[in-house]
Every structure is written in structure tokens, then in C-alpha cells.
Amino acid sequence: MDHGGCRLKVKVEDGRITEIKGDREGYLNSGYSCHKARAMAEVHESTHRLKTPLIRTGKRGAGQWRDASWQEALDMIAFGLDKVRKRDGAKSVAFCQGMPKGLEHFALIRLANTFGSPNLVAVQDVCHAPRELTGRHICGFYPVADVHSRSDLIVLWGSNSRVTNEEGIINSQILARIKEGAELMVIDPRKTSLAARAGFHLPLRPGTDCALALAFLNVIITEKLFDQAFVANWTEGFEALAEHVKNFDPQWAAGVTGVGPGLIARAARAYAGAQPACMAWGNAVEQTPAAFDTIRCMISLMAICGNLDVPGGNIRAAEPKLLPPGKFVRADLVPEKRLEYLNAFYETSPKLMTVPPAFFRRAVIDETPYPVRAAYMQCTNPMLSYADSRMTQKALLKLEFFAVSDIVMTPTAALADVVLPAASQFEFDDIGHYGLGHGIILARPKIVEPPGRCLPDMAIINELGRRLAGTELWFDSHGQMIEALLAPSGHNWESFVQQGYLAGQKAFRQYEKKGFSTPSGKVELALSINSLPGATVLPQYVRPEHETDDEFPLLLTSAKSPNYLHSSYRWVQSLRRREPLPIAQIHPDTAESLGIEAGQEVWIKTRYAKILQTVDVTENIQPGVVCAVHGWWFPEIGAHRLQSWQKSNLNMITSADILGREFCTPVLRGIACSLSPLENP
């Protein structure tokens, strides 16, 4: 479910879920399950669930609806999208997806392609695309941590896998490697529970990861701790990099990151000395305009230390034999996509095939470079998840036609013309982790009937596809879609479910046969051909545009909550009891200097706006840092009310003004801010 890959045992009695627990035989989780998983029975039965299609009766966003049949709602959506296509062209219709859950993500891309629109909008600007695509630019693949083999050292760089089970890496695997003797290094401004048991914890200032990575390169190259044979045979631009990183010694990096120079040097030596070592990286290294340079420094570290594509290092995962994503989504139907999608105007990385939210909203608001006038959204709540919520509100209100599929009424759905009730996980057959790049896919069989008249997104999209693109490009049922995808593996749905997962055939050091799929055939420590407009040949450290000052002396960042998924589940009672309020963590020194006490509601103010969250005072965070929670809204107030999504929503105080060139990433980590107590609570 969700982002994870935990195998669960679910007990069903009279069509109701009565018990959920982790399955000890789970390939990735070995018995583990999280709070969210164990609350899924409540999600199934919640009174908050949408149960029937809704059509707006009042003004946009007024919260007035009438029930509709599926037939009427789908016809209305098909009519609304087709009207814009006929008048302004297919590219004026956007299809928007949030964090992918399963196949619905690929089904939506297929819908966009068969409809003829190149504009599939996704949250990949801040999630996964920066690491995956930087990997493909620098070493020709997405180097994922091989936590299934023995490692001497595991580096968790801005990734809190204990809570997030990030990247399809279920934390149980990391714990198993630690038990076998792997050392742990955690790079995080907070002392997370994993940092507390790590041999190395580098508590850096948010947003300074690139400086730290450059200093690691400095130490390893100056002290000649690198793998000389690999560097000689398989890297491009080593001499230039070596000369370049002389500027970035630990003393310099200490001034930027706040981590002592001695600790930086020792940590770099430990990484170089561990054979093998793997690096698991999280959102923190990519939620910054400096994502490309930060991540290519990290890949350069993997490469020069001989950790690329070796067991226990960072590998090119072999995928099971399935219908490849490009075929499944029918990419062939929009051959001109690269010239026509919104990214073309901005010259982002040519490998980025989804449209970043900032470009989508500009196209709606300013009609740059051409107008987008209609949108279909699923599995996403942009009013909470996109940087700059007021820009999102402005864009959504300006759309001529707008439909949303969700499992509950959200602040985003509240602004739509038509809202569709989606079935939730456990309520339909699905495949997890397809296209994730980790070499494994998971069966997610249906366990209970969806409530009311809910339908799975795949079935909804199939119906829209048949209406908008013709029956010959679509399927008779969503089950057929799944069979088509599995066919090359030799499995059908039934046998796949029996097995539970499919993994690719493991292979290491694949470059020895074929080289690296980069322009030079080697790992590009320096870019051999500059295929990225705006990128420099070598990674640079660029100071953030808005640094801290007297007015905004603190640095704001965020971390995911163990009880929620982004903006989801605030309406699930057992989870809300565990975490009733939006909490921002600060250090006792910060609290004392500002006269703030634990449990107090405070204004968190940035150059853009201010919000309220409640303070938790803890030694487990660096002084001067505020770690707020993202995704907070108050379903109990009513999704359409401003108070519900403005009061504590972190993205009210982030901005989409400053964006990375390659992936269009805004600054989400390391934003200058101030704190002040709420005077009259």
C-alpha cells in the first residue's frame, strides 16, 4: 500500500477487515507493518469516504454538490476535456498525478497519451526524478542502494527510512544488514532514531548537502583514497574534478554546513574505506534547486570509491520481464512530446518527461508558453503538496474545467467541477512498484469490496479512455490491463498473486560488458557533452538566493510523519489520536532564545507568508533549525474552508519563484524563517 512494499496479513470477516499485521514471510518487510497499514480497516469504513460521484451546484469552491450517476459524471468529464481539446488543442488539457500508488499512475499517462496531450503533471520535481535522472545523466542508470547484500557501511543521506521506508527499501532490510555488522552513517539535521545508533551522524544545516558532498570528494581525492583502477578505466573527467574540488576542503564545508571539519574528514575516510558501502538517499538531497549538482557529487563518490554496480553498493537493479512502461503508456502516440510539452519552453533536463507543478500553474495563470485550460487529477492534493499553495488555488480556480478523483473530499477536490469516488488500496487488484527501478514488483490483490459506488482509478481511466480516445486503444476491463502488463513474465494475475512478487535476475558490474550508457561510455565526473542547458561541466556549490538574516534567522525544513502520508489520513481517527496537531521541532537553545515553550502554538514566518504549528522542544535537532510537518489540513473544518488548508499548511510559506534549472525543483529544505509565539491563542 501507499509508498511501501510491506506484505501484510489481513483478516476479513463478513466483508469487513478485522485485523491487519505484517507478514513474517514478506520479502521486503519480514513482519514489519506501520501505523498507517494497521489503520486501513478504518479507511475502508470511514464516513469521510466519498461514495458517489459529485457534480458542483454552487460557485467553484463553495462546497455545494449534488449526487450523480457514473454515466453522467464520466460523460461530463469527457465533454469538458474534449471541448478544450477541440478549441485549443490537446496540450491545453493537463493530467495530474501525485505520489504514484500503483498502476493508476501509468494508466493516467496512457490516458494523456491516447488523448493526445503531452502534459502529464507530476510531483517528480521534488520526488525521485532528480535522483533517477541525475543517475541516468551521470552513470547511465539509477543507482539504488543494494540493501539485500552485505555492506560494510550504509549511508542514509537525508533519508529517514525508519519512518518512511523510502525507495522501496523497507527499513527491515537495513536493520538486518546492521545486525550482520554494517556500520551506519546518517546525514540529517535531526538526530533520528537511526542517527542515534549510527557510528557517524553529520547534523548539517538544511539545504547544504552539496557543500558536504563536495568536501567528501575533496578528502577522498586529496588523500588518494579512491579506487584507482575504476577511476582509470571507467570515469570521465577525473583530473578536472580533482583540480576543481581543491576549493572545497572540510574547513570550507564546515563554514557552510555547520558540521565540524574533523567529522567531515573522518566520515569521508570511512566511506572510502568501507568495501562495499551503499548510499540510500532521500527527499532532502533533491528538494532543492541544487539537486542535480548535489546528486552528481554523490554518484561521483559511489563511482570513485568503487561502489557502483557491486553487491552491497549502489546497483543497476535488473527488472523482471514485463511489458515496458513506454509500451504500456503508449508513448508512441505522442512522438512530438519533447517539442510540445511545457518543459520544452524551459529547457529542463530532456530526460524529465513529466511536467513540474510550477510550469503547469504558470501555463494556467499566465498562459506561458501557451494556455492550459482544463485538468483531470487523481491521487493528488496539490493545495497541500505543491510549493506555494496560493499559486495553486489561483490556478485551479482559473481552470475552465477541472475534475478530481480522490477517496475523500480534499481542499483540492473542493475546487473542482466534478469529483469522483475512488476505491482505495485493498479494494481492487493492483501491482506495486512497477517502474520504480528497484527490480521488483509486488502483487496487491483485492481483499474487500469498495464502499458505496467507489471504483478503482484504473477502471475510471479505462472508461474515460474509451470515451475520449476510442475503444480500440483501451480495454474491456481493468483486469485486462494487468494481464497485458504481466504477459511477458509468463505469469497471469493468479500465479503472480500466489508468488506475491517478481524480481529481476540479479547482475552486477554490467558496465564491464557494455560500458556506461552515457555520451562517453564512462561515469561522467565532468560532463563530456553538455546536454543540459544551464548545467556546468563540474558540480558547483551555489549559495542559496535567500540566506538567513536578522529578520529570518532560522532555517526551515521538513520531515515526513510516521502516522500520515503527506496530506492523507488526517481524517482517520486512530491516526489522528496518535498525532492530533501539526508539530514543528526546535532545539532547547532556539526555544530559550525566543522565549518559546514546548506545546505553544507559534507563527512560522517566511518571506512569503506565515502559518501556525505547535512547538516540540527536543535535543534531537540542530539549534537554529525548524523542522515542520508538511501536508497538514483540518478535514473536520470542511475541505472547502480557507482555515482548513491555510492555517498550518507548510506549502503556504514555500515558494515556486526560485527553481532548479534541470528538474524545476523549488526550495523545500533550508528556507529562511522566523518563529514567534501566538499572542492570543
Ligand SMILES: Nc1nc2c(c(=O)[nH]1)N[C@H]1C(S)=C(S)[C@@H](COP(=O)(O)OP(=O)(O)OC[C@H]3O[C@@H](n4cnc5c(=O)[nH]c(N)nc54)[C@H](O)[C@@H]3O)O[C@H]1N2
Ligand atoms: N513542503 C513540502 N512539500 C512536499 C514534500 C515535502 O517534503 N515538503 N514532499 C513532496 C513529495 S515527496 C510528494 S511525493 C508529494 C505528494 O503529493 P500528493 O501525492 O499530491 O500528496 P498526498 O497528500 O499524498 O495526496 C494524495 C491524495 O490521493 C488521495 N488518494 C489516496 N488513495 C487514492 C486512490 O486510490 N485513488 C485516488 N484517486 N486518490 C487517492 C488521498 O486522499 C490524497 O488526497 O508532496 C510533495 N510536497
Ligand SMILES: Nc1nc2c(c(=O)[nH]1)N[C@H]1C(S)=C(S)[C@@H](COP(=O)(O)OP(=O)(O)OC[C@H]3O[C@@H](n4cnc5c(=O)[nH]c(N)nc54)[C@H](O)[C@@H]3O)O[C@H]1N2
Ligand atoms: N510515514 C510516511 N512514509 C512515507 C511518506 C509519508 O508521507 N509518510 N512519503 C513517502 C514518499 S512519497 C517519499 S518521497 C518518501 C520520503 O522519504 P524520506 O526521504 O526519508 O523523507 P523525509 O522524512 O521528508 O526526509 C528524510 C530526512 O531528511 C531530513 N532532512 C531535512 N532537511 C534536510 C537537509 O537539508 N539535508 C539532509 N541531509 N537531511 C535533511 C529530515 O530530518 C528527515 O529525517 O517517504 C515515503 N514514505
Ligand SMILES: [Mo]
Ligand atoms: Mo515522494
